[in-house]
Amino acid sequence: MPELPEVETVCRGLRKPLEGRRLTKVVQRRPNLRFPIPDRFPERLTGRTVLRVDRRAKFILITLDDDTVLIVHLGMSGRMTIVAAGDAPPPGPHDHVEFETDQGMMVRYCDPRRFGLMDLTTADELKDHRMLKSLGPEPLGNAFNAEALDQALTGKRSPIKAALLDQKNVAGLGNIYICEALYRAGISPKRSAHTVPGKRSERLVREIRAVLQEAIEAGGSSLRDYVQASGDLGYFQHRWKVYGREGEPCQLEGCDGTVRRIVQSGRSTFYCATHQR
DNA sequence: ACGAGAACCTGTTTGC
DNA sequence: TGCAAACAGGTTCTCG
DSSP states (O other): OOSHHHHHHHHHHHHHHHTTOBEEEEEEOSSBSSSBOOTTHHHHHTTOBEEEEEEETTEEEEEETTSEEEEEEOTTTOEEEEEEGGGOOOOOTTEEEEEEETTSEEEEEEOSSOOOEEEEEETTTGGGOTTTTTOOOOTTSTTOSHHHHHHHHTTOOSBHHHHHHSTTTSSSOOHHHHHHHHHHHTOOTTSBGGGOTTHHHHHHHHHHHHHHHHHHHHHHHHHHHHHHHHOEESOOOOOOSSTTOTTSBOOSTTOOOBEEEEEETTEEEEEETTTOO
16 A cells, blocks of 8 residues: 555654653564564563654654664555554454554554564664665655756666656655656656656656645545544545556546556556657 | 566455 | 456565
């Protein structure tokens, strides 16, 4: 499920139950996710108070009062659920980690495919963490602009789709929002990355920011109802214009194209060959 | 050094 | 209906 907007939505949903709360109990049900979970993970977190919940790219960063930072990545199938600890249903086979707070809330991490990760570091070492150190600019931050994107794309022979998937160039874009942004910008996913700089990259930067912003707003508004109803974070409906719409007519005003699906870097790309050039 | 593809896992959907 | 193949929102590693 999770791309940047979903991760942002999860972070926002975690702030209320976690920020300022002391962790009274941490349960770890398996030794690893994508990578090993650090030694004595529950012991190192229990009794600590959460200061902040932040996001960097698709990573959730939970800062504790002893300067420990818990890094969480949801991978492809990771979910966070918030329930009152007393009402928690019995854990399923993929409920790998749980955090309980002094207010009696439980945050439960479920990840069937286990492509996610949890790691511990310190605030000082965070920037040098192997998962974070080579990330490019945040697409919604000031450092991401046409000049920065141009520089990242210069000399790149790969298709623009692959270049945007590379977190070194922009941090946080995933398969869906890349398809959506290229569609909105009228750029073919097959176009060689080094031919994008100029007018095209200005448009692309605008559309990337816009599509992410709209998805976050949709997530934020669905969050209120959704968390109350099910406690399940990180899953919200959003209307994609091209993603998953193979064979459907292009929705762009005045375009008579049809959405196609191709495979690039082993991932599905959806686009309209008529107006995306 | 770069880019394409495989690998890591499980669950769900598609197609014969 | 049943079973196998294809596919899924991410990242890292290997190989050419």
